[in-house]
Amino acid sequence: MLFRLAFVLVSMAALLVHPHDAVAQDLLRYVDLNSPEMSTSEMTRAEVDALLKAAPPGGGEQRSANLEGKRLSHLDLSGLDFSGSNLRLARLNRTDLKGARFDRAILNQAWLIDADLTEASLVKASLLSTQMQRAKLGGADLSGARITGDLSGASLIGAKLAGADLSADMRNQSMGLMRGVLKSADLRNADLSGANLSRANLEFAKLQNANLANCNLNHASLAGADLSNANLAGADFTETDLDSTLLPSAAALAEARNLDKAWNLNQARRPQQ
Incomplete structure (x- = not known):
């Protein structure tokens, strides 16, 4: 019971992060990822599958299961359909979720550290204060998702984030700046077309050949x-920080808007001709 209270308080701390602090450093320093609460499961794959299939309809033919706060770490849940389900505060650390579906699912304050979501579908999913450091999301579809979680060090090679919203939630300034964090994430060949990255943290991100x-x-x-x-x-x-950013060709830059209003443009690195 005491751990449960502490876990909730630590998860709530995600809402209090200073805009210039790394979420991972603020939260993970207080969490033992090897503890049973963070590294074990209270259900088997068969039990999770049965719960998903028995859940009442959540709209149309879609079923909506309630897995809020469940411990599901280190399980093989690949290919399962969690669409529309409530996984708020769930723990899925190092869980195999390859090819799973989370379309329109609620993953707010969930923990998916080192989880494998390769080729998973998270279309229009809600990922508020979600912890996804070092997660594998190669080829995953996060189109239209709302993301203010921490994906530091995550692999999103070839991922789809078209129309995704990783912008800061300016309505909750009293509780700290909630925004998408993709620090040191691998976004090579990713599709971020039309995405809202206002105030998002993409420091040291790999964006080679990405569609922005x-x-x-x-x-x-x-x-x-x-x-x-x-x-x-x-x-x-507009007011994007480009300090030490490696920019693309002059032709590509010519197609951008308001580059003259960026911060530290004179500190950006230009490609070798």
Whole structure:
């Protein structure tokens, strides 16, 4: 009971992160990922599958299961359909979720550290204060998802984030700046077209060959990021931090908007001709 209370309090701390602090450092220093609460499961794959199939309809033919707060770490849940389900505060650390479906699912304050979501579908999922450090999301579909979670060090090679919203929640300033954190994430060949990355943290992110067409990058931090060969057509760089950012070709930059209003443009790195 005491651990449960502490776990909830630590999860709530995600809402209190200072805008310039790393969420991982603020939360993970207080959490033992090897503890039973964070590394074991209270259900088997068969039990999870049965719960999903027995859940009442959540709209149309979709079923909506309640897995709030469940310990599901280290399980093989690959290929299961969690669409529309409530996984708030669930623990799925190092869980195999390859090819699983989380469309429109609620994953707020869930823990998916080192989870494998390769080719998973999270279309329009809710990922508020979700902890996904070092998660594998290669080829995953997060189109239209709302993300203010921490994906530091995550692999999103070839992932789809078209229309995703990783912007800061400016309505909850009294509780700290909630925003998408993709610090040191691997986004090579990812599709972020039309995504809202306002105030998002993409420091040191790998964005080579990424599609950033029509992205909102207002006040985002791209310090140290690699944008080699990225598509920047229509991307808005108003007050974007470009300190030590490796920029693409002059032709690609010419298609961006408000680059002259970016911060630290003179500190950005230009490609070798």
